[in-house]
Amino acid sequence: MDTAITAVLSAYAFGYDPHNDDYKVLLITGIEVKIYSLKLHAWKKVGKNQPNKLSWMSSLSAVSTNGATHWLTLITRSKDPVASLHNILAFDFAKENFRVYKTPLQQIEYDNRKTCLGVLEGCLCLL
Numbered sequence: 827m828d829t830a831i832t833a834v835l836s837a838y839a840f841g842y843d844p845h846n847d848d849y850k851v852l853l854i855t856g857i858e859v860k861i862y863s864l865k866l867h868a869w870k871k872v873g874k875n876q877p878n879k880l881s882w883m884s885s886l887s888a889v890s891t892n893g894a895t896h897w898l899t900l901i902t903r904s905k906d907p908v909a910s911l912h913n914i915l916a917f918d919f920a921k922e923n924f925r926v927y928k929t930p931l932q933q934i935e936y937d938n939r940k941t942c943l944g945v946l947e948g949c950l951c952l953l
Contacts, residue, residue, distance in 0.1 A: 839888060839895040841919040850919050852895065861922055872922055891945045894918045898929075898943050898952070914943065914950070 839852040848865040852872075859872040888897050894916045912929040929952055944951045 837897075839890075839917060841890055841895050841917070842893065843919040844893055845920040852917055852919075861919075889943045889945050889950070891948060891950055893920050894925075896943055896950055898941065899926075912941075914952075 837854040848863055851862040853860045860869050861872050862869045896914050896916045899913045899915050914927040916925045942953050944953050
């Protein structure tokens with residue numbers, strides 16, 4: 827089974843919204859982002875701050891902490907296939923929006939077998 831999820835395929839995340847005491851399911855596809863509220867029993871589109879043109883999102887590195895799910899992302903530069911940009915994409919289940927954070931590893935050869943996200947004492951970690 828492939829461990830990478832491209833923007834064309836679907837990705838799911840499950841999280842808790844502490845502000846509304848609600849569990850939610852996030853669905854990311856190549857064309858839209860939807861969220862399902864278990865409290866309201868309904869889907870709705872998430873239109874603000876959607877990720878765009880993510881080349882690679884690691885399903886294995888998805889971790890949840892502090893009301894958000896985080897993915898390690900990789901964008902390969904077209905001129906230099908070895909060089910890449912690393913970011914962390916986060917989805918906040920209470921605000922229902924995405925945030926992107928840069929990682930300290932911005933221009934190195936990426937090996938998804940050696941780099942991942944984790945949680946240590948409630949803090950997001952890059953391993």
